[in-house]
Amino acid sequence: MKQSQLFTKTQKESPADEISKNAELLIKGGFIHKEMAGVYSFLPLGLRVINKIETIIREEMNQIGGVEMRTTAFQNKEVWEKSNRWDDEVVDVWFKTALKNGGEIGLSFTNEEAYANMLKQYIQSYKDLPMYPYDFKTIFRNETRSKSGIMRGREFYWKALYSFSKDNAEHAAFYEKAKEAYKKIFKRAGIGHLTYTTFASGGSFSKFSHEFQTVSGAGEDTIYVDEAKGIAINKEVYNDEVLADLGVDKANVVEQRAIEVGNIFSLGTKFSTPFNLTYKNETGDDVEVVMGSYGIGLGRLMGTIVEVLSDDKGIIWPESVAPFKVHMLALGESENVKEKANELYELLSKKNIEVLFDDRAGVMAGEKFADADLLGMPYRVVVSERSLKDGGYEIKKRTEDKGKIVTEQELLSMLEN
C-alpha cells in the first residue's frame, strides 16, 4: 500500500487523555481512533494487525478441531432467564435495549447461553459429540470504568470457543489440547517469552481455570511466577495448599504484574443443566453434556503486544502481526529515486511481500524515519540517491540501529521466506 493513499497520519503529540502506552502509541501512529471512553475504531493499519491476530487464532483453533461460525450480538431475554443471568442484579455489565414493538433484548457480553441454547437443537446422540464451535465477534460490556486503552473496553472483539464433550475425560483431553493451542498462539504473536500459563480460580466444576498472563507493568493482575517450571499462580488462589498442590516452592516464585491475554475454563454442567442439554448414550440413557469455554480478546492481545514490544521511538511489531512486513521509504525528490522506488514497490508487491511504501512527496527524510520507527514495521527499506549510488537499497530491521546496503537480489532473499 502506498502511504500517500492511507488517510491516517501520525501525530507528534501524545493524546492528553490517554496514559496507557498502548493507546498512546496506537493513536499517535494512526492505528486506532478513540470514539469515547473504552470505545475505539480500528483504522486501516490497526485492522491489519487485528486481522493478522485473527488468522493466527483461527489456524490454531482449526488445528484442534474448532469449527468457526458467527453468533449474533443480540441476545434473547428468555434464553438468559433460563440460566438466571438476565437480571441486572446478577450481571451488571449488560447493555440492554427496548424493541419498538415491546420486549427487550441484550447485547452479548459473553456467549455461553446462546451456544448452549442453540446447540441443544443439534445434540441428541453421543454420535453428535464432541463439538467445538467458535466465533470471532464484537462483545459489549457496560464497564463502570474502562481503562488501559484498548485493553479494557466497553466494546471489544474476541474469539470464543465452547467445547461440548460427552464426559469429563473427553473434556479434560480437549482442555489440554486447547491449553497447548493457546501457548502456540501467544508464541506466534510474539509474546510467548513473557506469557505464563497461570492457575486461577476454577469455579464449582474444577479446581482451577487457566489464564494466560503476560508479564507487564501495565497489567491489572498480580501473579506469582515460577520461572523454572514455566507456570504462574494468580494471586486470587495463591496459598500454601495450592503451592503444595502444584509442587511449587514458595522460594522459587516471583511476584509480577501481568495482563490476562487469554482464559480457558471448565464449565462442567453449569449451563447444560438449565438448558437441559443432554444426549443419549450407547445404552439409551440421557447424559448431560460437559462444557468448556476458551476466550481471547483480540484488542487486548494487540494492546499487550504494544505494551511489551516498544521503545521510546514507537512500536516494534513482531513480523507475525505487523500490518506490513516492510516499510519502504523513498527519500528525496529526484526522478531517479522515484522511478527506482516505484519499481521496487511493484516488484515486492508481485512477490507478495507486504510493503507500505512511503511515497509522500515533500516530506523530509527525518519525518519519514520517525514515522517508520513509530509505526514499527519489522523491516525498513530506504531508496535514495545515496543508497543507489552505494549499489542498491538500505535495509534495516526495526530492532537494529544500523542498516546495510544490499542489492535487489540480496533484498529479495532477505525478505522472501
Add this chain to the structure above:
RNA sequence: CGGGGUGUAGUAUAUCGGUAGUAUAUCUGUUUUGGGAACAGAAGGGCAGGGUUCGAUUCCCUGCACCCCGACCA
C-alpha cells in the same frame, strides 16, 4: 459505584474578570531534502445551560464528557 482531577484550534498547551497567545498539523509561495528544515503569508478555538458582573474562557451552580485511584471484571 465511592474518591480525586480536567474540559481553550485537528493535536498539544499558555495567559488573563477587559481585543485569547504559542507550537505542531493544514493551505499558498520561495528555498531546502539521510533523523520531525527555513522564511513569508493565510485559515482555524473557549463542552452545554444557568447565575454573579458594566463585562465571564476565567468566579459560582447544574448537566455532560474525559482522565486517574479504588471497588467490580464470563
